[in-house]
Amino acid sequence: MFIDIHVHPAFYEPINRDLAREEMRHEALDIHKNGTAPLAHIFNQMRCAGLDRLCLLAQDYSTSIGQTVVSNQEIRELLDLAPDRFFGFASVDPHDPKAVEKLEDAFLRLGLQGLNLHPGRQKFLPSAPELEPIYAICERFDKPVLFHAGLSWEPDTQTRLGHPLEFEAVAAAHPKLRICLGHFGWPWVRETAMLMLKYPNVYADTACLYFDSAREFYIQTFTRDIPATWIDRSLRHQVMFGSDNPRFEQIRMASALEELGLRDSTLELIRGRNALDFLGLAREGDPICT
Numbered sequence: 001m002f003i004d005i006h007v008h009p010a011f012y013e014p015i016n017r018d019l020a021r022e023e024m025r026h027e028a029l030d031i032h033k034n035g036t037a038p039l040a041h042i043f044n045q046m047r048c049a050g051l052d053r054l055c056l057l058a059q060d061y062s063t064s065i066g067q068t069v070v071s072n073q074e075i076r077e078l079l080d081l082a083p084d085r086f087f088g089f090a091s092v093d094p095h096d097p098k099a100v101e102k103l104e105d106a107f108l109r110l111g112l113q114g115l116n117l118h119p120g121r122q123k124f125l126p127s128a129p130e131l132e133p134i135y136a137i138c139e140r141f142d143k144p145v146l147f148h149a150g151l152s153w154e155p156d157t158q159t160r161l162g163h164p165l166e167f168e169a170v171a172a173a174h175p176k177l178r179i180c181l182g183h184f185g186w187p188w189v190r191e192t193a194m195l196m197l198k199y200p201n202v203y204a205d206t207a208c209l210y211f212d213s214a215r216e217f218y219i220q221t222f223t224r225d226i227p228a229t230w231i232d233r234s235l236r237h238q239v240m241f242g243s244d245n246p247r248f249e250q251i252r253m254a255s256a257l258e259e260l261g262l263r264d265s266t267l268e269l270i271r272g273r274n275a276l277d278f279l280g281l282a283r284e285g286d287p288i289c290t
Contacts (some may be wrong), residue, residue, distance in 0.1 A: 006207040006242030073210040120157035127169035144178035171199040184185035205242030214252035
C-alpha cells in the first residue's frame with residue numbers, strides 16, 4: 001500500500017460550496033492559482049502517482065485568523081465520501097480554551113486518526129506547558145501527532161518555532177507518543193535525522209520540495225545533505241512519504257523517491273508500512289522489513 005501521509009484537502013470540491021470560504025483558504029494558505037478539485041480528479045492524481053491512500057489534514061487557526069481553514073467536521077465529511085481512499089487527522093488551536101474538548105470530540109465522535117499541529121502558524125513552542133493536556137489526550141487514545149516543522153510558506157509564520165530541536169523535549173517526555181516532523185524539518189534535515197536516531201518515536205515525512213525540480217531537490221536533500229545510507233540502514237523504519245499536496249505535485253515526488261538508490265525493502269517501508277505503524281494500524285503478524 002502506497003500512502004501519502006501529508007495532504008491538505010483545502011480545495012477539494014465537496015467542502016468548497018461556499019465561495020467566500022474558498023477565497024479565505026486561498027488567502028490563508030497563500031495558494032492562488034489552483035481551482036477546486038472534484039474527487040474524481042483527486043483519485044486520478046492518486047492513480048497517476050501510484051497512491052492508494054491519502055492522509056487528509058485539518059487546519060485550525062481559530063485564534064490567529066479567527067476560523068479554521070479546514071475543520072475536523074469537513075475532514076469527516078471527506079472520509080465518509082471515500083473511506084477506502086482517505087485517512088483523516090484532526091487539528092485544534094492550542095490557544096483555544098476548548099482545544100482539549102474539541103480534540104476528544106474529534107477522536108471519539110468523528111473517529112479521526114491523529115492530530116495535525118503547526119507551531120509556526122499557531123504561534124506556540126512544542127514544549128510549552130499548555131500543550132501537555134493535548135499530548136495527554138493523544139496518548140490516552142494512542143493517536144499520533146504530525147507537526148509542521150522547518151520552513152513554511154504560509155503567511156505570518158515563524159520558522160524558528162518549527163526548528164527540529166524544539167521538538168526534542170516532547171519526544172523525550174512522551175516516549176510512547178508517535179510524532180512526525182513534517183517536511184523532514186527542512187532545511188534542518190540533519191537535526192531531524194539526529195532526533196530520529198535518538199528517539200524511535202520520532203518520524204519524518206518527505207513533504208519537502210522548495211525548488212523547482214523534485215528529482216534534483218530529493219537527490220540534494222536525501223543523498224547529499226544527509227547520505228542515503230542513513231535512511232537505508234538506520235532510519236528506514238521512521239521515514240514516510242508525504243507530498244504537501246496541493247502545494248506540490250504527488251506524481252513528481254513519488255517518481256523522485258525512486259531515484260535515490262534505496263533498497264526495494266526500504267522503499268516499501270517509506271511508501272506505506274511506516275505510515276501504517278505511525279497510524280497504529282499495522283497488525284500483529286504482518287511481515288516487517290528488516
